[in-house]
Structure formats: C-alpha cells, structure tokens
Amino acid sequence: MWDTIFPYLLSGVSVGGQYALIAIGYTMVYGILRLINFAHGDVFMVAGIIMVYLAASGLPLWLCIPLVLLITVAVGFLIERAAYKPLRSAPRMSVMISAIGVSYTLQNLVLYITGGLNKQYPTIPGISDTISIGAAKTKVVTVITPFLVIALVVALVMLINKTKIGMAMRAVSKDFETSQLMGIKINNVISATFIIGSFLAGVGSILFFTNYPTVIQTSGAMPGLKAFVAAVFGGIGSIPGAVIGAFIIGIMENIIKGLDVILFKLGVISQPVGLATFSDAFTFALLIIILIVKPTGLFGEKVTDKV
Amino acid sequence: MNQKKSKTPMIVTLVLVAAIYVAVFIAEQTLPATSMLFTVLKKGAVYALVAVSMNLLNGFTGIFSLGQAGFMLVGAYVYGIFTIPVDQRASVYQYFDGGIVQFTVPVVVAMIMAGLAAAFFAFLIGLPVLRLKSDYLAIATLGFAEIIRAIFQWNGLGPVTNGSNMLRAFPNFNDFNIRDASGNTVVYLSTLIPFIIAGVCIALIMLLINSGYGRALKAVRDDEVAAEAMGINLAHHKRLAFCISSFFAGVGGAMLAMYQTTVQAKSFTSAMTYEILLIVVIGGIGSVTGSVFSSFLFVACSEWWLRFLDEKQLIGDFEVPLLRTGFRMVVFSVIIMIVVLFFRRGIMGDKELPDLLSRRNKTKGRAAK
Amino acid sequence: MSETKSSQVLKLENITMQFGGVVAINNLSLEVNQGEIVALIGPNGAGKTTAFNCITGVYEPTNGIVYFNGKPIVVNHPQGKMIKQYGGINGDMYVKQSPVAHTPDRITHMGIARTFQNIRLFKSQTAFENVLIGTHLRRTSNIFTATFHLNMKEEKANREKARNLLEIVGLSDEADELATSLPYGKQRRLEIARALATDPSLLLLDEPAAGMNPQETDELGEFIVDIKNRFNLTVFMIEHHMNLVMDISDRIYVLDFGKQIAEGTPEEIQKNPVVIAAYLGVDDE
Numbered sequence: 001m002w003d004t005i006f007p008y009l010l011s012g013v014s015v016g017g018q019y020a021l022i023a024i025g026y027t028m029v030y031g032i033l034r035l036i037n038f039a040h041g042d043v044f045m046v047a048g049i050i051m052v053y054l055a056a057s058g059l060p061l062w063l064c065i066p067l068v069l070l071i072t073v074a075v076g077f078l079i080e081r082a083a084y085k086p087l088r089s090a091p092r093m094s095v096m097i098s099a100i101g102v103s104y105t106l107q108n109l110v111l112y113i114t115g116g117l118n119k120q121y122p123t124i125p126g127i128s129d130t131i132s133i134g135a136a137k138t139k140v141v142t143v144i145t146p147f148l149v150i151a152l153v154v155a156l157v158m159l160i161n162k163t164k165i166g167m168a169m170r171a172v173s174k175d176f177e178t179s180q181l182m183g184i185k186i187n188n189v190i191s192a193t194f195i196i197g198s199f200l201a202g203v204g205s206i207l208f209f210t211n212y213p214t215v216i217q218t219s220g221a222m223p224g225l226k227a228f229v230a231a232v233f234g235g236i237g238s239i240p241g242a243v244i245g246a247f248i249i250g251i252m253e254n255i256i257k258g259l260d261v262i263l264f265k266l267g268v269i270s271q272p273v274g275l276a277t278f279s280d281a282f283t284f285a286l287l288i289i290i291l292i293v294k295p296t297g298l299f300g301e302k303v304t305d306k307v
Numbered sequence: 308m309n310q311k312k313s314k315t316p317m318i319v320t321l322v323l324v325a326a327i328y329v330a331v332f333i334a335e336q337t338l339p340a341t342s343m344l345f346t347v348l349k350k351g352a353v354y355a356l357v358a359v360s361m362n363l364l365n366g367f368t369g370i371f372s373l374g375q376a377g378f379m380l381v382g383a384y385v386y387g388i389f390t391i392p393v394d395q396r397a398s399v400y401q402y403f404d405g406g407i408v409q410f411t412v413p414v415v416v417a418m419i420m421a422g423l424a425a426a427f428f429a430f431l432i433g434l435p436v437l438r439l440k441s442d443y444l445a446i447a448t449l450g451f452a453e454i455i456r457a458i459f460q461w462n463g464l465g466p467v468t469n470g471s472n473m474l475r476a477f478p479n480f481n482d483f484n485i486r487d488a489s490g491n492t493v494v495y496l497s498t499l500i501p502f503i504i505a506g507v508c509i510a511l512i513m514l515l516i517n518s519g520y521g522r523a524l525k526a527v528r529d530d531e532v533a534a535e536a537m538g539i540n541l542a543h544h545k546r547l548a549f550c551i552s553s554f555f556a557g558v559g560g561a562m563l564a565m566y567q568t569t570v571q572a573k574s575f576t577s578a579m580t581y582e583i584l585l586i587v588v589i590g591g592i593g594s595v596t597g598s599v600f601s602s603f604l605f606v607a608c609s610e611w612w613l614r615f616l617d618e619k620q621l622i623g624d625f626e627v628p629l630l631r632t633g634f635r636m637v638v639f640s641v642i643i644m645i646v647v648l649f650f651r652r653g654i655m656g657d658k659e660l661p662d663l664l665s666r667r668n669k670t671k672g673r674a675a676k
Numbered sequence: 677m678s679e680t681k682s683s684q685v686l687k688l689e690n691i692t693m694q695f696g697g698v699v700a701i702n703n704l705s706l707e708v709n710q711g712e713i714v715a716l717i718g719p720n721g722a723g724k725t726t727a728f729n730c731i732t733g734v735y736e737p738t739n740g741i742v743y744f745n746g747k748p749i750v751v752n753h754p755q756g757k758m759i760k761q762y763g764g765i766n767g768d769m770y771v772k773q774s775p776v777a778h779t780p781d782r783i784t785h786m787g788i789a790r791t792f793q794n795i796r797l798f799k800s801q802t803a804f805e806n807v808l809i810g811t812h813l814r815r816t817s818n819i820f821t822a823t824f825h826l827n828m829k830e831e832k833a834n835r836e837k838a839r840n841l842l843e844i845v846g847l848s849d850e851a852d853e854l855a856t857s858l859p860y861g862k863q864r865r866l867e868i869a870r871a872l873a874t875d876p877s878l879l880l881l882d883e884p885a886a887g888m889n890p891q892e893t894d895e896l897g898e899f900i901v902d903i904k905n906r907f908n909l910t911v912f913m914i915e916h917h918m919n920l921v922m923d924i925s926d927r928i929y930v931l932d933f934g935k936q937i938a939e940g941t942p943e944e945i946q947k948n949p950v951v952i953a954a955y956l957g958v959d960d961e
Contacts, residue, residue, distance in 0.1 A: 036442055086648055092441065093371055094651055097588050100581050101647045105640035107578075112633030221577070225449070232446065277471075281457035284450035291447050292435045511823060518822040519812050519831065526798050526809045533796035536732060538784035538813025538874050547819055593800070657800065 004265045007136040008258040009251060014142035014211065016250020017149035021204030022227035023234070023242040024156065025076075025197025031173035031237035032193050033088075035095050039079060039102035041224015043198055047072040047205035048121060048215040049110050055122035064122075069202045076198025077191055085187070110217040121213035128210050141210045146247075148207070152200065153243050160239070165192050173237060222280065226253070229287040235300030245298065249286065253279045316661035323660075324506075331502055335495040343611045345498050349480060350610065351603035352501040353562045358586045358598040359509050360555035365584070366592035367516060368548040369528030371445045373580050374432070375556050377452030380575035381428050382421035382557025383564040384459055387474035388467065390417045395476040402472065403465040414478050418504070418561045425557025426550040428455065433549045437542065449577055459572035473571040480565050501562055508555050513595055515551065524548050589646050590653050597655030604654075609639055683710045684746065685878050685910045686731070686788075691740035693726050693934075700726045701737070702934040708878070713904060713911040715921045718931035719954065724914045725793050727931070728880050732790055733780040744786060744878070751776035785813055789876035791867040793883050793914070797855040803866050804851040807838040810873025841869040844903065860887040865899075872907065879904075881913040885920050893917050897924045922946065930954070 022044055029037045050071050054064040083102045087095045127141040160166035168189045172179045180186050208223065209215055227242075230249045234241025255262070256279040263269045290297060331348060338344065357379060364370050389412045391399055400406035412420070436447045462470035480501055485494040515521050526534040527544055535541055564570045582605075590601030613635040619627075646653065655663075686708040693701040701723040708714045716724050729735040731742055733750065742750035752775050778786075789810075798806050811834040817827035825831075842848050845865040850858055855866060864884055871879060884900070885893045897920050904911050915921050921928060922942040930938040930945060932954045938945060945951055 030442075034442070036446065083644065083648065087651075090651065093365075094647070096371070096442070096445065097584065098644070098647050100584060101640070101644045104578075104581060104585065105637070105644055108633070108636040108640045112631075112637045115632065218578075225453075225577075228446065229450070232443070277457055277461050281454045284453045287450045288435065288447055288454075291439055291443050295439065295443060514825060515819075515823040518825065519808075519815060519817070519827075519834070520819055520822050522801070522805060522809050523812045525800060526812075529798040529800050530796045532734070532780075533792065533798065534809075535780040536734075536784060536790055536792075536796075537810050537870065538781045539809075540779065540781045542779075551819075 003134070004262055005255070005258070006134060007138070008254040008262075010133065010136055010138055010142055011211075012251030012254035013247065014138075014145045014250070015208070015254065016247035017145035018204045018208040018211075019223060019227045019230055019250050020149050020243040020246035021152070021200040021207075022223060023230040023246045024153070024239055025194075025201050026228045027231040027234070027236055027239060027242040028169075028193050028197050030231070032169065032176070032190060033084070033095075034092065035084065035099065036228065037197075038096065038099035038224075039083075039106060040197065040201065041220035041222075041227065042103045042106040043072060043076050043079070043220070044201040044205050044208075044224060045215065045217065045220025046075055046106060046110065047202040048209045048219060049114065049119065049217075051206065051209070052119045052121060052215055061122065061124055065124075065206065068206070069199060072202035072205075073195050073198045076194045076201070080190060080194040085190075107217045107221075114217065116216075119215045121209040121215055123213075124206070124210055127207075139211060141207055145207050148203070149243070152203065153239065156196065156200075156239060159196075165189065169193060226280075226283050229283050232287060233290050233297055235297030238297065238299040241297055241299035249283055252282060252286070256282050313665065316664035319664050320660045328499070328502060328506070332499050335498045340492075340495065340497075347603065347607045347611050348498050349501050349566050351606040352498075352505040353559060353566050354583070354586060354606055355599045355602040356505040356508050356562060357556055357559035357583050358590065358602045359512055359595050360552045360559060361583050362587045362590075362592065362595060362598045363512055363516070363524075363555070364548050364552035366587060366594075366598075367521065367528060368524040368545065370437070370545060370548060371441045372448040372549070372552075373445045373577065373584070374448030374452040374553075375583050376575040376577060376579040377448075377455040378425040378429060378553040378556035379560030379563060379579070380452075380455055380459060380572060381425045382560030383570045383575070384468060384474065384560075384572070385424040385557070386417045386421040386561035387477045387564050387570055389420060390414060390477040391474065392476060399474065399476050400466070400469055402462075403469065406469065407466040418558055421561040422554040422557040425560065426554040429550045429553030430546065433546050437545045437549060449580070452575075452577060452580065456572055456575055468572070471571075471573070473569045474564070475569040477564065479568045501566070504558070504562060508558055509595065509599065512551075512555065516595065520544070520547070585643050585647075588651075588653055589643065591655035591657060592653065593657035594653070594655035594659055596658075596660040597653055600654055608642075609636070613639060684708075685710050685712075685744070686912060687743040688727070688731070689741040689743065691727070691730055691742065692738045693723070693730055693735060694738040700934050701730070704740075704931070704934070704936055706929050706936065706939070708910055708912050710910055711904070711908075712926040713900065713913065713924050715925040715928045716912065716914045716931060717916070717918075717921060717928060718937075722931040723934040724931055725882055726934075728790060728882055728914065731783075731880065732788060733778050733783045736777050744783075744788060748776055749778060749783060749786065781813065784874055784876075787875070787877040788880065789871035789874045789878070790880035791864070791871055791882055791884060793886070795860075795863050795867060797863060797867060797870075799854075799856045801855060802852050803847055803855050803858065804838055804842060806855045806866060807841050807869045807873050808834060810870045811837055813874055838873060841872055844872075844906075845869040845899070861889075861892050864888070865896075868903075872903065876909065878910045878912065881911065881915075883914055883916060885915060885917040888917075890919070893920050894923075896920065900924060 022040065025040050026037060029035055029040070047068055051064060051068045054067055055061065059067070079102055083098045084095055087098055127139065127144060129140050130137055131140055131143065133143070160169060165188070168179070168184045169192065171182070171184060172186065172189050176186075226249055227246060230245035231242040232245075233249065234243065234245030257276045259275045260269070264271070335345065357375065361375050364372050388408055392411060393409055396409065397405040432448070432451045436444055436451070439447055458464065459468050460471045464470065480497040483496040483500045484492045485496065487493045516524075523534070523539050523544055526537065526539060527541060531541060586601045586605045587598050589605065590597030590599070616630055616635040616638055617632045619630055684707055688704055688706050691701055691704045692699065704723075704727060716727065718724055726735065730737045730750065737750065737752050739752060741748050798809060801809070815822075815827075815830065817830055821827045839848070839851070842851050845868060847862060847866055847869065850862060855863065858866065864887070868881070868884065881900070885896050888896060900911060900913075901924055903909065913925070925942055927939065927941060928945045929936055930948075930951050937954060938948045938951045940948065
C-alpha cells in the first residue's frame, strides 16, 4: 500500500516545491499591488525556453544557469515597468487586463520563436540522474527540490524581516498610500518584488523542466494557475501560506493522478474510472471551496473594509 | 426642459444595419464561397455575440468574470448532443455504443436549450461566487470554467458527452443553404444565418440594457453601495446579469460549434476567454457597438489581413527578416498591448453608434474620466 | 411601544455599534416623529454617519433595535434581550427576540431613503438617469416585460416622475449632463432628488449642506421644508451648518464619542452648557 502511494507522494512533494517557487511570486505581487499577475506563469515558461536556446547555442551549462536567471529577472522587471507601472493609477480591472495581455503576448512570442514545436529541455547532469528511494525510481531533482525550496524560503523570509528593503515591502503591502507618504521609494519596492518573484520562478523552471522536459508556449499556463491557487489557498500575501498551499496542491494533484491505480490496488474499484482527468479540476475545486469558506486563505489576514 | 432626443441617429443606425445584412446576403450569392471574407464574417458574428454577452456582465454590470469559455462549452455541447442525426450517433459515439441520447430536436430548440443550460450552470455557480470581491470572483469563475471543462472531458460521462472525443455531424451553417434537386446550392445562407442569430440576440441584449433593468445594472457597476441604498437588490441583479450573460454565451457556444463543425471540450480553455476579454476591451467596455466592431476587426486581423506577416516576403532578392509563421500573432499581441496601455477606453469608449451619429453627444463621455 | 405609535416614525433603542475594539456608537436611543425635521449633530467622528448606516442596514449593530413606524426593522441582541411577553400568575414570562437584519435595499423599500456624506452619484450616468434609477425599486415589470419594452406605461410614468423631481430641485437644465460633472452644490441636490424618487416616507440626509455657501445653505433649508410638506416626509438630518440646523429643525440630538449628550429644541440646545462645551463653542463653517 505504501509502495503504491509513495511514488505519487514523492512526485507530489517535488512538483509542489516547484509550484511553491512560482506561488511566492504571485503572493508577493498581490500583497503589494493587489494585482493578479496573470503573466507570471508565462515568465516561468519563458525561463524554460531561454534555457533551451542558450544550451542549444553551445554555451556550457554552468554559464547558462545563472544567465537564465539573470534574463528571467530582467524579463519580469521589464514587464512591470512597461505594462503595469503606467496603469498604477488606473482601475484594478485595467491592470488585470494588461496582465492578461502580457500573458497573451508572451505566449504568441514564444510560439513564433519556436514555430510551435515542442522543445526539449537540456539535461542538467547531476540533478537529472535517476536514483532509487525505496521502491520508487525518480530523478535527483525530485529529492533536491523540497530542500532547495525551503532554503530559499528561509532566505526570503529573513530578507523580508531583517533588511531595509524587506521592511519597506512589508510596509507597502500593509498600506500602499501611507508608505509613499512616509518616503518609501515605491518603484524600488515594486521592482524588488518582481525581481525576487521572477528569480524564484526561474529557479522553479529549472527544477520543473528537468522533471518534465518538454517546453512549449503553453507550458506555463497550468503551473501558473495552480501556483496562483496555492497562493490564494495559503492566504494571499502570506509567503509561508503560499508554500504550504503549493505543497498541498502538488501532493493532492499527484495522488489523484494515481487514484485509479491506488483504489484499484486497494480493491476499492474493479477497474480504472479515469479519475486522472480530475487532477487539475481538483485544484480548482479546492480554490472555490477556500474562497467560499475562508476567502482569506489558511494563513491570510482579515482586512476590514471601512465603508 | 429636457430636449427630446432626436430619433434620427437611431433610424440611421437601423438603416445601416439593414444595409449590412442585405450586403452580406448579396455578397454570399456573388463571391466565391471559399473567400476569406465569409470565414471572417461567420466567425466574427459568433465572436460578436459572445463578446457582447461578456460586455453585459463585465462592462455593464462591472462583474469581472473569466468563466465565458465554460459557458460556451456547455452551450456548444448541449447543442451538439441534441442535434446529431440519430443515424450518425453510432459512428460519432463509437466508443460509447452510440451514446444514450437517441433523438434530435430542431436547431432553434437546441440553441435555446444551449442557452438555458449555460444559464442554469451560471445560476448554480453564481450562488457562491457572486458575493466574492472582484479579483477573487475572476479567479473563481476561471476555476469553475476549468472544472466544467474537466467534467465534459471525462470519459465517465462519455455516453452523453462523448468524453474526450469530439462531437461532430451536427447541423452547421452550410446546412442552411438552399439546394436544388441535384444538390447544387441555389441560395447561399450560410453567412446570413449566423448574422441573423447573432443579430437577434444582440438586439435583445441592447433592449435589456436600454430598459430599467439595464440602468439598474449600470448603477450596480458605478456604485454598489448607492445602488443598494436606492432599493436595488445586489444579489438579485448580479444573478440576473450573470445568468443572462451566460445564456447568450451558451448560444454563442452553439454557434461556435456550428461554425467549426466539430467541438471538443479541451479547446475551450481560459485562453479563449482571454481573447474575448481583449476583444471587449479593444471595442470599449460598456459599448455594445464597440464589441461588435472589435470582434470583426479582431477576427479579420487574426485570420485574414495580417496573414501576409506569416509568409516570407521577398523584395528583389532580399528576404525580409522576421516574417514567418506566427509573426502575425506577435504583431497582433503588441497592437493589443498598445490599446490596453494607451487607449484604455477602446474604440468606442462607452458610446454606441447612434451616439456617434448624434450631434448632441458633447456632454457625455469626456467629463468624468 | 407605549407612546402614540401612529406618529412615531423612527426609533432607535439602545443601539451600540462596535468595530473590533472601537465603540463607534454607545447605547444610542432616539425618536423621530411624523412630520418632524430632526437634526443629529456632533463633532466629527462622533458616530453620526455610523448611526445612519445602522438604520439603513449597511451595518448590523452590535446591539439594539431600530423601529420604523412601530415595526422592528433591525434587531440584534447577541446576549439575548428578554422581552416581556406574557404576564401571569407565575410572574412575567420573557421571550428572546430573534435577530432581524434586512439588506439596505429592503429598508429602502420600506420607505427610508438617504443621501451620502461623500456624495455617491452614479458616475457614468446623467443627472436624469441618476434620478430615474431611483424609480426602479417600485417597478411592477419583470426582466422579460422590461426587455421587450412591454412596460412602456410604467417607463413613461417613471420618466415623468424623474423629470418632475429634477424640476423641483432646480436641475432641469442639467438633466443631460453627466452627474459628476455638476458643481458640488448641485450634486447634493441631485442626490436628494434621487432619494425622493424612491418614494420614501423618511428621508435621511447626511450633511446635505456640505460645500455650500451661506446663500445656498439658506435655499437648501427652504427647500427641505418645502419637500417635507410637499411629499409628506419626515426628515432626519446630519449637519454641521449650525444656521441651517437651528433654522429648520424641530428637535436636535447631540452626539459626542458615540453617546447622546443632549436632546431638545434648538433654543434648548443653544443654551445647553454640555453641548457648548463639547461642540458649539466653535465658529460654524
């Protein structure tokens, strides 16, 4: 029984960690700008594509990886400056529409560049090696991901709590206008938020695509959406919440993928009923339940709006 | 005292619209049936209806919903399921023993059923979702659309929906062409029909918007607190807007099925909703005319006019760089971004065609923004 | 409930409104009778608009009852107020009164209309359309008859009513202007017209004279008395313009820090030392 579930659990923890890295970007941006950055998942995808092309151009991998992270950060920064900053005083819906427009543009851009062909992610020696844990065969990256994620999150939390820019971020997410009046350089804080978010998404893309090495222009849509659900589930604005939410979603998603097999082996069902189709739907069902029961999420703070 | 609004702009608009219908009919009899023009006109009509239905909800009532694709899916499938000719069902539902639905209904009935089914789903979804704050409402409706997509793709429901396989063989626009005894088409109606269907539906929506209920919906959009204080029940009116919008999205979905001649659940992604949203934004949130213009513009650009950007162009011996498949969509996306960033009010802002024709439109529009 | 029920339009009984740790209104009780103009005054932040919000259903009070024409329309007693119900040989029997909370639109239906301190006009619509929206709640049509324009009689009557109201407030010329493009004073009058369109019997005005000069304020005072008589209204008003308050009010309640500190006629209030200490010593705007 454990042997049946374990492999799914393992891949769940791994993909959950990758979602966590994306989810942090969503939750931080929403906390500061009250913006759902629809384009964030596509930034994640772009990071994957950039790696594909850098590796194919002959550069050694130890150079590609930092370069990818750098370029991804630049992309995130530029998107904010070009598409969100001009609309900062516009109604919220306009910015969200702009984010959707950016997402649309990125996907079309990548489609154009790749010609619609599936691209293969380069194999990164070391982390793409197969290892055995118990009865499960998996890649090293699956094992590394949770630890790396936790390390990065700890570093991030320390940055937020102990540095000046971190304190500025906390202030801005609590009260945007007052922070401005207090002299906090809003543009720097916002840029820093996008830079951190994009950096983490870049790291996440390296881990994710090593596991699922096909990259096309729609590769960012689902992980992005799920990461966003994770952020909402954990409490939008809360980084630990987003991480925990992401792991829960990753694990549940994989267990459902294997639910047919698990229930079959348990003798509960006599033949597969195609429950795997619902693994994505489960994530959204979770979203709706949390929005109805506790919209502020697991760890979110209640904000009372004064009429 | 109030100047009585001149009726002329309205009459001119109606005459223009009638002229367009006549032109479409004539064009279809005279131009080759394979012309790109008709693809654009048919697809444009479908998107026009869906865009207007989305504008009703997002633009006029201010409910930022991203669930359109889900309701279109419901409509498309309900239409298909109930109009596939009985003798074809065995081959369409080949993995499901011909499926459990073994009768058909007339096309018009099926389209109404499509709308009602979508409205019903909207009613159920609206119960929990409509009281959420705008960003959360957007994501919740997006989520529901994905859930609907998963349900319709599930092979467990195959006997009804055909699972992950496509639905086909149902009546499409070409079936409306009038044929003579030897099967040659005598009168082409395949473009006029979608125009008529979309036209009737859009007219209904406009009638609604110009009624007391339409004003109430706009009040809800402008200021919920004030609207409630004026006796407008928010939950009731939001539900009305949501269900009516989804009804027409369902009919639009049925039309899409007729246009594509096949439907498959997995193509009704959130990307489809985003496209409709962008169409609405470009046309002008709060302008029905804008949504209609913008739909045709959008379809024309993406299917037809910008196609040359996808082909290699040679100037003498020099191959123009960048021009290859997919470039058209890139250019298109950039144009959309430019509109979203610099022309936020879209083509028409919140005005309708009669307003443009009327000379007395100076006082509305610019002042507030 | 023992007073002349027929003349008492509004009664607040022990209303308390608490937001987390902040007590905005503390045990407020007051009455407004038919045909009166009653003013609610007090320093900024005293809880006046909060009281309006409790009456109209925007807030659910932490405790207390609001009676409208003798009927309880807002009731909340988390501790369970015991209301004497039966007398008998075993002594009085007490019954817990169950909470009652209506949404603001229901309360407007009952006949209470209001204006807002910060003016909440419908910004995408003209002055005429703003007033017209106020007629929607009394409709007898439904979505179908309205869409197919089968309700033209009702529509015509509503438009007539809106035009009349605009004329009464003196905004006929601005009927087709965007509501928010009007000068401040006219916007306030427009809001009153819109509220009147809902056919109220009780009108709650939240600082109707804010932003007006002395002459406009005088005109407003005459206007309020005029519409009160014309439409048989009762008026409950929050105001800071003391001239207006003293001129047209029949009675005044004074609020400070959420508690009622005085009640009486304008003459009584003007002489009340507690009020003067808290409030009236400053120049009015």
